[in-house]
Amino acid sequence: MQLSDRVTGAVLMALGAAAALAGSRLPAVPGQDVGPAAFPLLIGSGLIICGALIAFGIGRSFEVPEEPAAGPGPWRLGGLRALVPPVLLLFYVLASERLGFLITGAIMVFIATLALGARPRLAVPLAVVAPLLVHLAFYKLLRVPLPAGLLSAPW
Amino acid sequence: MIDMLEAVRLVAAPDVLIAILASAIYGLVVGSLPGLSATMATALLVPVTFWLSPIAAVATIITASAMAIFSGDIPGCLLRIPGTPASAAYTDEAYAMTRKGQAEMALGAGLWFSAIGGIVGTLSLVLMAPLLAEMALSFSTFEYFWLAFLGLMCATLVARSSPIKAIASMLLGLLISCIGMENPAGTPRFTFGLTDLLGGIEPIPALVGVFAVSEVMRAMITPEPPPLPRRKFGSILANQWKLTKKYQWPMWRGNFIGIIIGVLPGAGADMAAWVSYAMSKKFSKEPEKFGTGHPEGLVEAGASNNASLASGWVPSLLFGIPGDTITAIAIGVLYMKGLNPGPTLFTERASSMYALYLIFIIANIIMIPLGIVMIRIAATVLRAPRASVMPVILLLCAVGAFATGSNLFSVLMVAAFGCIGFVMERNGYPVAALVLGIVMGTMVEQNFITSLIKSDGDILPFFERPVSGVLAAMTFGALLWPVGIWIWNRTQGRRLPAGTAAR
Incomplete structure (x- = not known):
């Protein structure tokens, strides 16, 4: 932009x-x-x-001009991909109460990983593990009231 | 003396020691990832500090920020991508040394002189803070207004950016701070009828958005940095003593400049590094070697940015005015933990202050062994694909913002500030000035309006008291500084702006 x-x-x-x-x-x-x-x-x-x-x-x-970013990314509409993170946060705001933290987090991580150009081989395990770890740290240790929604954590 | 012993007892508590160690590792890893700055590392720590004891909370912030500022040198040196903005000043130099086969020396210098800078900066904090505290007791709203205003002006002295854009960013931050009813009259302003905005914009979601989300957005459209070549490092500290003796004078100058810039409210580690690198080049006996892999500038700027980190706590602890964006976060944590900044902190909570000094010293000492380990495993850590790090950061942004107030509105704010930060950065508007504007806005307004009411709308009393007169002069100096440089360039007939002088 x-x-x-x-x-x-x-x-x-x-x-x-x-x-x-x-x-x-x-x-x-x-x-x-x-x-x-x-x-x-x-x-x-x-x-x-x-x-x-x-x-x-x-x-x-x-002003010192920023070094020009090299070539377009793997997708077309490259510039619009910058909007993925805020849109995912918006999704979190709208969905986390209903779907619960684990599912919302998994969807966020999955989409963000793919948008960064990774293969599903990395995106799927990351989408499973990362929300679980974050939930463990914030819900269990730091006692943040993360919504349970459809899928509650085993702890 | 009793306070000192009490401080040792406070720091030796197991939770504090664990907090120091864990945040040290966290700071080293996050700081070394390109694009993830020390400020971001600290901002994401805030929800964690809610559940820690006051001393442990402050310890995590001190340790993580010091480590992150050092480890920003690692990718700078090996990949020519600064890990944090504070290392940007000497990235080219460090990379040139790596290409000459002196990566050990460059990384070692970053580590060794960071630690020295941090310790010297801490000593300055120990010496300066009580002296200034005595003076600060007699400060009235006039002085506080000028101090906060000076902080805002210093925040606009950002290297490599247009001063007018920096001032515009700062004003935008002030405007954002007007939102809500946190003003002297208690009138709701700019709330657009939203109850969520009545309480104003919280600094933490704004910080997380501007520094973390905008970085994830940036990662979406920039190519992935190249992986680090695996290499065996020789001894990291081998030549550092020789360098210390050879460049003793630049080292002290770097420490000194770092301390001065740190104490100035608003100006932080990145400014210190730029100024010191430029100074080093100017006063060096062999300026022609700069840029070709010469350690002198590295020594001076590496010491400087860590020294400024410690002395940046002086205005924060004494006046509650942040020395930089990291201490802006720290102030929020201090308030939350009942260690409200102010001159009385040094008399009434002396043991806590001593504990804080001790943590600074410990953090800078353990930086050396942990830093060596980090340098050795950096190739493995930096191999983690960006596509696996950034999504987790995004998730942490959402959870962290939610945790600060347990409401989803903060998550919305994080997203909004991510977009604002992203657009601003793309167009050359420095975001640190925006953040400091948001953080200090309420304070500036409060003291400005109160002073105006006291003086019956008269401007003169703002300059009459001796200290406020000096502070006013400094503020206008900071404001007119870019104009001075511009005139200097015009009369000299060559372009040598503040930032590019360092190239």
Whole structure:
């Protein structure tokens, strides 16, 4: 997701303007000059200035460009694969209560391993072992209330 | 004296010793995996610290971070991929030494001078903290405002990135910290009607997202690093004493710079390494050898980044203002464990403080034997395919975030911050500044608004007290520093920006 400085600068300016505007509408504390509005207003205006400077390319000379990533991955739509981890986390949020930690975790690990280009020979055992170990450590030792769902652990 | 004995007793408890050993191994392994930084290693430890005693909890953080900063040198040296950002400054140099057949010397220098830097940094913490604690007792909200603001400005002095983008990242962090009702007036702000946002954004899910999830996302689209060639290493520490004597002066300078940068709130190990490497090159008798596999810069920067790690605890313990992203996590743990940062910590909980110093020393001493073992088995550890490590990290992110508050909303936050961190990093916005903005935002605002109310909206009292005047000057210095470099480059007619000076 490489965006030009103009785009990111404009986004920051818009964000700053929104923050300043929303901040200035906050109700003031009666009898005081400075209230909850002051800080968002300051930050918002700071963001507008920074966004403008970035959009005009000021400060570029300090940047060291990242080494370009070598060729596309094994799949097409390579860039979209970056979205796999957040989507899997979203899946965890939606499914863990119903399916339980072990099944949700196994599905997450399985998909993530495949997305990283591994063969099922690695993905299947990892998807079985990793959630079990994590469950053992967090549920048994650290007493995190992980949901049991459909499949409860033997301990 | 009684406090000292009590500290020994605290540290000698079996759970503390086990915690030190386990977190040392954890830190060494995670730090050596390319892309997994010391900050990430520490952030994933936080849920574990919930169930430990206060001293054991602090011990895990200290040990794991020190080990991870050292072991980041291993893949840097052998593969030219820095394991943590703090080793990025001298990765090329170390790799050049490996190509010359001096891998032992390069790795040994990383280990030996890391340990020395860590111990010297600890001594500075021991000496400096009580002195500053006395001074800190008289600090008012004005001083605290400037200190926190100085921390934010230092966080924007990130090497190899545009200072304006760094400031923008920091402001974004401050804006995120505005969310919720944790502000002086108690007004809910930017909650979009969501009750989950009323309590504000917790720093730990944000940290895990920005440092761990974004790294897993990155792994998805970058090619797998090449496997490490198996090789037999000769003696690792053989030549280190000779190096110590030969480069004594650079070593001390590295320690010193590391301590100074560590004490500055906001600036951490990676900055220390960059500055020290650049200094070393500038003051060396043989600067032409830099970049061709010359140990001098390695000595200075390797000592520097570990020294800054220890002295970074000074502002954290005294003022609750993080010295870097690692201590930002540590502060959260300190609060949770009832060791609230502040000057009184040194008088009322002296034994805990001594215990903390002892843990630092122990961690840096056991770093040497454990580090040697790690170097010898690094080829096997780094052979673990990335496809088997990253999914487990992702699962740990989900569980770790869930564990911090036992609610699924934090997992959602982790995913969101993963995306934010990923996009920011791709476009050259330093994420450490964002994180420090989130962590310090509430504190800056609290002290800023309180000071303004005290002074009746007048700006002048912010500069009137002597200490706050000095801190204000330092803050503006940090703000104007990039402008100075820019003017210098213009007048000198050549490009020598802060970060690239180190190349």
